[in-house]
Amino acid sequence: MSAAPVSLSRELLPKLVTTLREGYGLAALRADAIAGLTVAIVALPLAMALAIASGTTPDKGLVTAVVAGFLISALGGSRVQIGGPTGAFVVVVVDVIHRHGYDGLVLATLMAGLILVAAAVLRLGQWIKYIPEPVVTGFTAGIAVIIFSSQIKDLLGLSMETVPADFIDKWPAFWAARDTVDVAALVGLGSLALILGLRRLAPRVPGFLVAVVLASVLAFALGLDVETIGSRFGGIPDHLPTPVLPVITLEKLRALLPAALTIAFLAGVESLLSAVVADGMTGRRHRPNAELLAQGAANTASALFGGLPATGAIARTVTNIRSGARSPVSGMLHAGFLLLFMLAFSGLAAYVPLAVLAAVLVVVAWNMSDAGRFLHELRAAPVSDRVILVTTFTLTVLVDLTVAIEVGVILAAVLFMHRMSETVSVSESGEKPELAAGLPPGAVMYRIDGPMFFGVARKLLDVLDRAGGAPRVLVLDMTTVPMLDATGADALSTLVGRAQRRGAHIVLAGVQRQPLGVLHGLGLRHRKGAVIFAGTVEQARRQARRLLAGTGGSPDATVH
Structure with missing residues (x-):
């Protein structure tokens, strides 16, 4: 306790x-x-x-x-x-x-x-x-x-x-x-x-x-x-002066x-x-x-x-x-x-x-x-x-x-943010076989490791550009993201908007309490059909398969 x-x-x-x-x-x-x-x-x-x-x-x-x-x-x-x-x-x-x-x-x-x-x-x-x-x-x-x-x-x-x-x-x-x-x-x-x-x-x-x-x-x-x-x-006076309030x-x-x-x-x-x-x-x-x-x-x-x-x-x-x-x-x-x-x-x-x-x-x-x-x-x-x-x-x-x-x-502060941004990494399923395991064709997964704050927002916006226009489902593994600030959330919201325009879905996996509260507070949950919150990475993989199969949402994912 x-x-x-x-x-x-x-x-x-x-x-x-x-x-x-x-x-x-x-x-x-x-x-x-x-x-x-x-x-x-x-x-x-x-x-x-x-x-x-x-x-x-x-x-x-x-x-x-x-x-x-x-x-x-x-x-x-x-x-x-x-x-x-x-x-x-x-x-x-x-x-x-x-x-x-x-x-x-x-x-x-x-x-x-x-x-x-x-x-x-x-x-x-x-x-x-x-x-x-x-x-x-x-x-x-x-x-x-x-x-x-x-x-x-x-x-x-x-x-x-x-x-x-x-x-x-x-x-x-x-x-x-x-x-x-x-x-x-x-x-x-x-x-x-x-x-x-x-x-x-x-x-x-x-x-x-x-x-x-x-x-x-x-x-x-x-x-x-x-x-x-x-x-x-x-010399020095032999007593303390009388307290006086200064002119203000x-x-x-x-x-x-x-x-x-x-x-x-x-x-x-x-x-x-x-x-x-x-x-x-x-x-x-x-x-x-x-x-x-x-x-x-x-x-x-x-x-x-x-x-x-x-x-x-x-x-x-x-x-x-x-x-x-x-x-x-x-x-x-x-x-x-x-x-x-x-x-x-x-x-x-x-x-x-x-x-x-x-x-x-x-x-x-x-x-x-x-x-x-x-x-x-x-x-x-x-x-x-x-x-x-x-x-x-x-x-x-x-x-x-x-x-x-x-x-x-x-x-x-600037140098600290630079050092912090260097510790945040974004891994792609095309580079990491363990991320690609269980993903259907047409889906791409990215794992974000570290806090998402304004110092690393640019990395987040680069995700979709790196993915190109091919993915129909983009999975973001946020299991190891302990903190999300307003700029990071805005970058994520921009990412969602870009995905919508390209006809892609985004699945956010393992979002922790603080980042989830920030996303909800900024209204990201109101983008219906664009974002799906999955409790775990495995649930996100299953959700990606359903979306590509045309079956939509599932009991183990929260659709907004």
Whole structure:
């Protein structure tokens, strides 16, 4: 017996509720508190760095990590998911701010949140898994390259009035400014070396935070002339902003819809990918639609507080798991610890050099690129997947992330349909003796193997042309046709019309339930005398003999 369908309320139930129902004691709280503090230490410099890379102020990243991070854990469908700002949004956020200002980004994030809520209610969570892997790998690696490129100025302390927006123009500009490298390069490159060294020699030590603190102390103690958060942004507020609803007009909604859809797509894909990674590490199963609902609520709330788009963060989620997290409480505590840091230590953030945050983002970019997987797919994947990978990557870097995703998905769909159409075969009784067995002269049988969709409709229309005008009865063995779409059915209907004009009958043998429903729905059964449905191939052979003998229909065939 098939399992009963899960109700929508069950699909949207937060894992926090499930955890509390199972029983939650002091030992679990202690483990979650340690994990939450560990992740907060990792997330603190990341949130500021990602906000700066996105073209805004560091406090926006902290607000996002606190507000969205709390809601993603409290409402999400994963026990150990950590949410907040991520590198995947940097390119989109920079573009939206450039085109529509920060107010436009806030409204686009709000719209994306509502789109994600709708996607959860419509149970679209399970559909995310159909996004092709080469598309995800391609645009993620492309984003990593863009983030890396955007940090060169601060990493090396280059003196440049403006940094070109286009990737191709950035590097000649960096090269032209190479003589302006200053002491910030020592801070940036030294921090980068420290982070990588700690990762290799002491992986449990929070390298990002150690580098930020040490670089800040040394820069202040030695009086280094480097740009800091305070000199560029004036420091960080010691409180959360008051929620404000952005100004909404129909014109703005139309202009920001593409950006909102991109943000919603990225939030949905990355959060569910992160949840899948967490499932693999913990042996648990997440609820995809509950996760989408949490992402929707989190992005809506982040927008109201003036924050950035948010999603599940794979690296921070993995850190949470390795630190011993047992429930969503760890993610909620991570947000609470970040708020505490913001309230207590906001004044000290002004002394953080931008070069060390650039070093943090260089490491983030390298992690995002997943170079090993990218190169493996480039070497070992089928040619079609390699084309998708390279196309998506190239368009992300050189054109636009939205265009890259659209083209990548469409290209993947077209190539998939091509591969599927190649698997569908049509065999003729003249070529296969086993099909010709039992057929009277004047009858021809064709066996169709595989789904009949619009990608293979042309093959179906070629059947009668291949048969020529001689057959008086054309038998189509559809026993192994599991699926028929509207285009395939229309091609079959065209085939029937051609057969009628030539005075031939068509017998459809072994039609399965789904194809039969489509044919009936399109009215093919109403073509009286043209089509006969036979339950089996043997019944179709007997029906062909009767038709050629002039006896018409039979008890074992349905005539329409």
